[in-house]
Amino acid sequence: MNPDRRTFIRTLGAGSIAGLAGCSALSGDDDTDTPEGDTEPTDGEETPTATSTPESTDTDTDTQTDTGGGGETEGPTIITLKAAGADIWNTTDLGHIYFAEVSGDFDARVEVTSLENTNPHAKAGLMARAALDPGSRNVMVRKRAGYGLSPQWRPQDGASTTSTTSEAGAPLSRVEGGMMENATWQRLERVGDKIRAYGSENGEDWTLMVELTTDQIELPDTVVLGLAATSHDNANATTAKFRNLSGVEPTENQDLGNPIISGSVSVAQAAVVSDLGADASPESATLQGTLTSMGGADSVDVRYEYREATTEEWTETDATTLSESGPAEVDISGLTPRRYYEFRAIADTGDNEFSTVAQLFSTPSGSDGSSEEGPASSSNVDPADGFADLAPWVDDDTPLVVVDEPTRESLAAATSIPGPRIVVFETSGTIDLGAEDLNVRNDKCWIAGQTAPSPGITLIRGGLWVYGNDCAVQHIRVRPGTAGQDEGWQPDAIEVADDTSGNVVDHCTGTWGVDENINVGYDTNNSTMTNCLVAEPLNDATHVKGEHGYNSIIGDRAKNVTLSGNIWALGTDRNPRLKQGTETVVVNNFVHHYSDGMWADPETKHSIVGNVFEDPQTDQPNIFGEGSVYAEDNVQRDDADVPMIGDGISQLDSRPLWPEALEPVSSSDVRSHNLEHAGARPTDRTETDERIVANIRNGEGGVIDSQDDVGGYPELAENTQSLDVPTSGLRAWLRKQAAAVEP
Structure with missing residues (x-):
């Protein structure tokens, strides 16, 4: 690579960057995936189930029609819809609609080219309604500014609206997670008494998202059909742009309900x-x-x-x-x-003015190509010691994305860049996720919490989900808690999502999860979790299953998982649970105050070496289940009468798997070492982490039901600093930043 010049272009289309202030691209982010049940609606809108997002999406260059003769081409017809209003949702609608009355069957199609992000739940798309009354029953194929494409419908006049991403409508979805992340084309069709909603990335290959019969909604023969939008913001209007509309020829437009700001429609050749x-x-x-x-x-x-x-x-x-x-x-x-x-x-x-969809380029560093790795972790286990390579994509030209204020919007924008990026922090503080998980959708993201000034970064009222591959998360604390929600709110603190590979979670703290604290998902490969403090899962809180004080789960068929140098404490079960078909290495961890220890499901293979168990609350064996385990140097530190290995375990004579770089230490060193090294920024612990570590060390504390049982959510100081990043040796600099907050 020439160190002085580099071209990098990436389109910001559907599912690319979320949360960019004022960005008119179709952004995707912040979809919550809860494998054991969807979360309840928040802020007048449902929290959707997530699907994976690839690195890039199709460009938004306008389709042209050949006029013949090799001359200039005609631009497409662009429909610009301006709309305000609190929402098109719940029992009544506030927005704007461009429409015609249509009788009988119909098949309407359109491409949504841009939607201004006045709110992540701002939406635009095709709509069929029984009438223009704001409470009328209707079906909409919606593109939301912060999410993918999905259908919603109000089954009866004045009834609550549902969708394929909310609990009531999800069983009807024909697509995983209820939405299509990268689709920009919409199609709404009625054939007889069936209404079908489709999505497409190219306007040719259509995917059925939902089919609604009269059991779900019954529309009259003559309907209002057209394009609708809402800003999800009473004080501001959004701008939505459409092209390639077919199947309906709108002639009128009006507000739905009475939004504070009136909407409008304009049509022009682009x-x-x-x-x-x-x-x-x-x-x-x-x-x-x-x-x-x-x-x-x-x-x-x-x-x-x-x-x-x-x-x-x-x-x-x-x-x-x-x-x-x-x-x-x-x-x-x-x-x-x-x-x-x-x-x-x-x-x-x-x-008229016509804007292209925004694209990205990156500036190089000007480095001469340093290959310096920097210091290894001061912990007994380095994050590179597991099966996952630690961000092998990082070089001196890898772009930095700066978070300079402790807000969800700033962090979401940084993590959602659709290209290799290192998220660095020029601020400390508590980031309130607003009772929604924050999702890292795109591959090759290194969230470097070690770069923040003291006292670092803590996320509250939501979890952090890593859907990308080859990502790293370091020195971040995540404390979801109950977040003021009712039953059915069940976040994890940190989740390496299903079907991902090459992800590393190192020196992080996960507490107050309602489902679990820190997990590795189903069908993952080469995942590493090292030096983490995993403690105080909420037991009798808001989980639909009731008591659920669980720490960590490794999902079915997860292969080559490294769990080393961690503390699992002050919970009941899953310390960790190694589900069916998993293959893991569980080395030099410390388990304290627990009901169940390490649970190995059938058809699993594990190397469980050098772990320490202390203060069991039941007589369950520490390593139990029906899996195949090579066990060595695992100890019960106290005088509890608990078997080390249960009768159902098939004991192996040799390690079934082992990462080449991992070197275990004696179990006699594990307790003191992990209490000193585990968790985010162990030389710069917050009061909450200090309390947890002290309780573990002193045999105090226990299972809790709410964050309020132990003082409630923290409010960290918001300190700022300017980062001085060298031109060369970026990887070494990141490692030095980590070493500065580790013992």
Whole structure:
């Protein structure tokens, strides 16, 4: 790689960046996946079940129609819908609709090209309703600013709305998780008494999301059919743009209900800029594009807007005036090395402006290519000692994404970049997730909590889910708690999600989970969990199953899982539970004050070595179940009369699996070592972590039902600092930052 020049382009389409302030791209984020049941609605909207998101999505360059003769092409017709209103949801709607009355069967299709993120639940899409009354029964295929594509419906006039991502409607979903993350095309069809909602990524290959019969909703023969939107914000209107509408020809528009801000509709032929690109050096770039349609104008002014990803304000370039189609490029300067930048082209015809979907480029570091690794962890086990490679994708040009305020929005924007990124912190503090999990959708994300100033970062009122591959999470504390929710709220603190590989969770704290604290999901491969403090799961809280004070679960068929240097404490079960078909290495962990220890399900293989057990609350064997286990140097530290290995375990004569770099220490060293080293920022512990560690050390504390039993959610100081990142040796710098908060 040439260290001075690098081009990196990635489209911000559906499911790409969520939470970017003012971003008009179709963003996807913050979908909650609860394997044992969906969470309850929050803030007037349901919390959806999640699906995985790939790194990139299709571009939003406008479709053109050949006019013949090899000349200029016509731009597409763009429908721009402005809409305010609290929501289209629950028992009544506030928004705007562009519609026609249609009788009998219909088949309407449209592409949603952009939706302004006034709120993650702002939505836009095709809608069929019985009437224009705000409480009328209806069906909508919705694109939401913070989520994927999914159907919703109100079954009867004045009834509550449901969807394929909420508890009542999820059983009817034909797609996993109730939504399509990358679909931008919508289709709403009625055939006889059946209504079908589809999604598509290309407008040709359609996926059925739900089929509704008269058991779910019965619409009259003549319906109001068209495009609807809402901002989910009483004080602001959102802007939604559509193209390629077919199957209905709207002629009228009006507000649904009485939003504070009235909506509007405009229709125009678009001027089109396509083939966007950027040629970047550490501090400058050339932005490029081609005007391919004049949109019926005699001349078009093409300019660019750009900003560092996750920031709010755009910088605008001078415009280039073109009287015919052709290239338009501009040089920009004053950029920061090793950053992602978002840019878009604006085509101004004099009567209308047309914006492309924003794209990303990254600036290189200017490094000469250092290969320095930096120090190993001071713990007995390094995060690179397991089966997972620790972020092998990191090089000196890997972009940093800065979180400079302790808010969900800032962290979500940073983690959602659709490309390799290292999330660093120039602030400390408590980040309130707002009773929703925060999901890392895209691969190759290193959340480096060690870079934060003291006292670091704590997430509350929600969990952190890693859906990407080859990710790393270090020195972060996550404390979901009950979050003011009712029964059915059952978050994990940290979850390595199903079907992922190569993920590392190191030196993290997970407490006050309602389902479990820190987990590795089903069908995962090469996952590592090291040096974590896993304690105080909530027992009799808001889980639908009742008492559930569980610490960790390794999901069915998870292979090559390394669990080493951790503390599991002050819970009841799953310390950890190794579910059916799993293959794990469980080494040098400390289990304290527990009912059940290590539970090995049938058809499993484990190397369980050098673990310490203390203060059991039952006579259950420490290692039990029906799995196959190689056990060595596991000890009961106290005088409890508890068998080490249960009768159902098939004991092996040799290790069935073992990562090459892992070297166990004697169990005699484990308790004191783990109490000193486990958890986030062990030399900079918060009061909550200090209390937990002291309770474990002194044999105090026990199972709790609420975070309020032990003082409630923390409020950490919001300290700030500017990070001084060297040009070369990025990986070594990250390791040094970690060493600075480890003993």
